[in-house]
Amino acid sequence: MNNTTVYKELNYLLVSIKKGNGGNLSNNQQSGKFSVNPNEVKILSEISVNLESKDALKAFLYIRDEETQKLVAKDSLELNSDLFKKKTAKIEEDAAYELRGLTIDETKTKVGKDFYDMFYMQYSQLPDKSSSAVTITELPLRGTSGQINIQMEDKIIYSFMTNPAEDYLKEQLVYSLKYIKEFNAKKNLIKNEFIY
Structure with a gap:
């Protein structure tokens, strides 16, 4: 939602990382440009993820100003985050390797x-x-x-x-x-x- 009184042109980047029950990681990245009027609510993107009970998900959203490229807002969401913390060092290493070269x-x-x-x-x-x-x-x-x-x-x-x-x-x-x-x-x- 644009809480300002000014029309905005922005970019977004949405990254989601899913950890399956077996410890394997998969990620999805979506990005795009959008504009938003004052006090307008806009849906930028939707993702559908098939999660089992022992799966975990982290999603990160970054919004930048189109003209200046400055970060305007960021947010994240975690589901079953305690499953990410098990074997933390190994998972972080795998996630870094997975995103290496992005x-x-x-x-x-x-x-x-x-x-x-x-x-x-x-x-x-x-x-x-x-x-x-x-x-x-x-x-x-x-x-x-x-x-x-x-x-x-x-x-x-x-x-x-x-x-x-x-x-x-x-x-x-x-x-x-x-x-x-x-x-x-x-x-x-x-x-x-x-x-x-």
């Missing part, structure tokens, strides 16, 4: 989509993928140009102007993968400094 396409033009497709093909083949999602967003600029941002953990780690030339996109792909690798190395270094 990429989110928020491009708007053919050039942006071409870059995302090239990026996805290369990134999915890397042996050491990040446990953080990589979001590729595109912002339109004046004229026919635009800006593509590579984001991880709500931080822009690399940004470049769009250009339809394939050689240029391949060059930007190399830079993007390099900066992702550096970001992960710094994150792991900081994480390891606090392990005693």
